C-alpha cells in the first residue's frame with residue numbers, strides 16, 4: 001500500500017545517533033528537525049512529538065478554550081481530530097465534506113456557528129487543501145482560533161503559502177505513509193511563543209521550571225526520540241523530490257482512469273493548489289452496483305492492497321455511545337465513506353506496479369457491470 005523511501009542520509013544520520021549515544025529526545029537532532037520543519041512551513045516554532053494524534057491533542061489543549069465550548073471541524077476525517085477536541089472537554093461541531101475534493105465544505109460554515117463557538121479545526125484531506133481564504137475570513141468574522149491539521153500535507157501549498165503555516169497552531173504526522181516519515185512522529189507548529197512554551201512543557205510531563213519532578217499540572221510523555229528526528233531531517237531534505245514523485249504517480253492514475261464513467265477521481269487542481277496525491281482516492285459512482293468494501297475485497301483477490309476512506313465522525317460507535325451527534329446527518333460524508341477507497345500510492349511505488357493496479361481496477365469494474 002505504502003512503501004516509504006529511505007536512503008543514504010537516513011542511514012548516515014541514524015548511525016550518528018548510535019555512534020554518539022544520543023538516542024533519546026534530549027539529542028540535538030530533535031531541535032534541528034524542529035527548526036528545519038518550522039522554516040520550511042514559515043513558522044517560528046516547531047515542537048516535535050510522538051505522532052500526529054498527540055500533536056493534535058496538544059494543539060487543541062494549549063488554546064485553553066473554556067470547557068464545553070464548541071470547535072467546528074470536518075465530519076470526514078480521522079478520529080484523532082475529534083478525539084483531541086472531546087478529550088480537551090470541548091464539543092465537536094461537524095461540517096459535511098465537499099463532494100468534489102472531500103475537504104470540509106466551507107460554504108456550510110455559517111450554518112454551524114453558535115454563541116459558544118470558539119475555534120475551527122481545518123483538516124486538509126488526501127492531497128488538496130481546504131479553502132483557507134474562506135476559513136480565515138470566517139474565523140476572523142467570528143473571532144475564532146484556528147487549528148490546522150496538515151498531517152497529510154507535507155510539501156503542499158495554499159495559493160503558494162505552505163500548508164502547516166496557517167492559524168494559531170498547526171500539526172503534522174510523520175507516520176510511514178507520509179511524505180516525511182520518522183517511523184512514528186508528529187509536530188506542532190506555531191508562531192506564538194507562549195503556545196510553543198506550553199507545548200514543550202506538556203509534551204514532557206509538565207515539570208515545573210523551578211524544580212524538576214514537581215508538577216503544577218498534568219502533562220504527557222509525547223516526546224520524539226533523537227533517532228526519529230534524525231530520520232526526519234533526512235526525509236525533509238528529499239521533500240520536493242517526494243512531492244514531484246507523488247504528483248507523477250497521481251498523473252499516471254489520472255490518465256488511465258479519466259475516461260472511466262464509473263469513477264469520481266480527485267481533481268488534479270483547484271484555483272488555489274495542485275493536488276499532491278498524498279493518497280490516490282476514488283469514489284464509485286452510484287451506478288456501480290458494488291460498494292467500496294466489495295470493490296476492495298475483489299481487488300484483494302487480485303493481490304492489490306487498498307484502504308477504505310475515513311468513516312464519518314457522526315457514525316463512529318464510540319461517539320454514539322458518548323451521546324455525540326445523535327440524529328445528525330452528513331450525506332456527503334456518509335456516501336464517500338461507503339463508496340470511496342484509495343489505491344496503492346506510496347512513495348516507493350513503481351510505474352509497473354501502478355499499471356498492475358490500473359489493470360485490476362478495470363477488470364473488477366468490468367466484472368461488476
Ligand SMILES: Cc1ncc(COP(=O)(O)O)c(C=O)c1O
Nearest residue numbers: 051052053078080151173174175
Ligand atoms: C488528517 C490526519 N490527522 C491526524 C493523523 C494522525 O497521525 P498519526 O497517525 O501520526 O497519529 C492522520 C494520520 O494519518 C491524518 O491523516
